[in-house]
Amino acid sequence: MATELHLSHKIVHLHLSHIRKKLSIHSTIEIIIYICRGMKFPQHNIKLTPRGKEVFLLILDGLKTNQIAHHLGIxxxxxxxxREKMIQDNGCESMIELIAKYYGTCAKPYQEMPYEN
Structure with a gap:
């Protein structure tokens, strides 16, 4: 994200921190879900097993690993x-990238940029 916006990682993390506090949200995935709920994106097909689909939909609902395990009885x-299989099967490097792919947005992994004052 920082590379795409031509910003340092520190600036991006600072803004994400402010967003989390303002919305009472704890993770970047929850921020993406919060934003995407109010927008209409053409949802792209991603490869999921039947159980993987259940796990993925619960992730989109904001459930944590413990909650998903309890809900599904696993x-x-x-x-x-x-989660690892979904990420790998869809050529992604993170759950955030997989969710972005599902919503048809771009979330390429970023590289460390030098911090500029």
């Missing part, structure tokens, strides 16, 4: 394996 490590 272990936390099972949820983590489903």
């Amino acid at each position: 272990s936390r490590s099972g949820v983590r394996r489903h």
Whole structure:
């Protein structure tokens, strides 16, 4: 994100921190979900197994790993394996990138930029 915006990582993290406080949101994934709920994106197909789809939809609902495991009656490590498989099968490097791909937006991994004063 920082590279795409031509900003330093410190500035991006500062703004994300302010957004989290203002919205009482704790993670970047929750910020994306909050923003995307109010927008109409053409949802793209991503490769998911039937159980993976259940896990993914619960992630989109904002549930944490423990909550998903309890809801589906599986272990936390099972949820983590489903997450890893979804990410790998769809050529993504993170859950944020997978969610962005699902909503048809761009979320390429960024590289460290030198901090400029």
